[in-house]
Amino acid sequence: MLNLRLYMLQRITALLMAPLVLGHLAVMIYAIQGGLSAAQILGRTQGSVLWFLFYGIFVVAVAIHGAIGLRAIVYEWAGLKGAALDVFMWVSGICLFALGARAVWAVTFA
Amino acid sequence: MTKATLKVTIDRGPNDQGAQTVFDVPAYDNQTVLDVVSWVQQNSDPTLSYRFACRVGMCGSCAMMVNGVPRWTCRTHISKVLDGNEVMIGPLRNLPVIKDLAVDMDPFFDKWVAAEGVHHGAATRNDPIAEIDVNTPSRVEANLGIECINCSVCYAACDTVAANPDYLGPAALLRAWTLLNDAKDEGRAKIMEAVSTKGGCHNCHSIGSCTAYCPNNLDPMSAIAGLKRETAKSFFKWGR
Secondary structure, three states: OOOHHHHHHHHHHHHHHHHHHHHHHHHHHHHOOOOOOHHHHHHHHOOOHHHHHHHHHHHHHHHHHHHHHHHHHHHHHHOOOHHHHHHHHHHHHHHHHHHHHHHHHHHHOO | OOOOEEEEEEEOOHHHOOOEEEEEEEOOOOOEHHHHHHHHHHHHOOOOOOOOOOOOOOOOOOEEEEOOEEEEHHHOEHHHHOEOOEEEEEOOOOOOEEEOOEEOOHHHHHHHHHOOOOOOOOOOOOOOOOOOOOOOHHHHHHHOOOOOOOOOHHHHHOHHHHHOOOOOOHHHHHHHHHHHOOOOOOOHHHHHHHOOOOOOHHHOOOOOHHHHHOOOOOOHHHHHHHHHHHHHHHHHHHOO
């Protein structure tokens, strides 16, 4: 169900996400200390290539990592097999990417 | 701690709709689980089917579930596994039951071959015998896995096998890892390919039941981790 390519993709995306998760948590804790408003946060993120790359890479990694993880879960726990399993993985990945990419785009360049 | 009578419940498998039969078996000193099953077959129910051969922990034939745990029954003292004076004996998990306590080992051995757990020789009978330095790290690693008796206890213990029918399982992957480290085996590319397929080593969740229950104290989980490391390195080398 997991071959070498899927395994490596999941491990590499995990490596990418480890520092990004820490950065994300640190920013959230830091940003609310002084009671920032939504407008003030948007003022910092809008047009920022740095924040676009930070959360853009994060979203791509989450979509790949999560879709492969969900694939393993539905195969082992729900018995989904063959083409249905591949379709499930791709749909999950695309949905995760769409949800995340929409949010990243909205706070940076929209 | 001899008790007069043991209450032995034997799972008769799917052919009898999961029926269980309870037997009263006299207790003896130094009695193994296999002795108990043999007593039942010889004295109480001659229709009881089970499998054994060597009785000394070499052949790997007699593994069964004892109180829900896979064990080599010929080397397991009944006194160590009794719950009061009761014990529950069933066929090995994760394999099709033929009858009563005898399971079909075909899937287990088919996966052994699918993992390239066969000798890949390049030398002929005319070549001199290769000299092997027993202290090289790869030989030391290979030595850790060669005492496997193919009993399928690890395969029965593995929750990944239970959930994932494609998964090759701990014993086959331990064999693949042993051959990968064996200087006399020339099948490196074939083994790396075989353990990287959809049922390969990457499906292991490192739960560790294989290592916990192996009657010979082997460590299939670490062997599988070794295969993951080697294949991950090859992933970058070959760009697959």
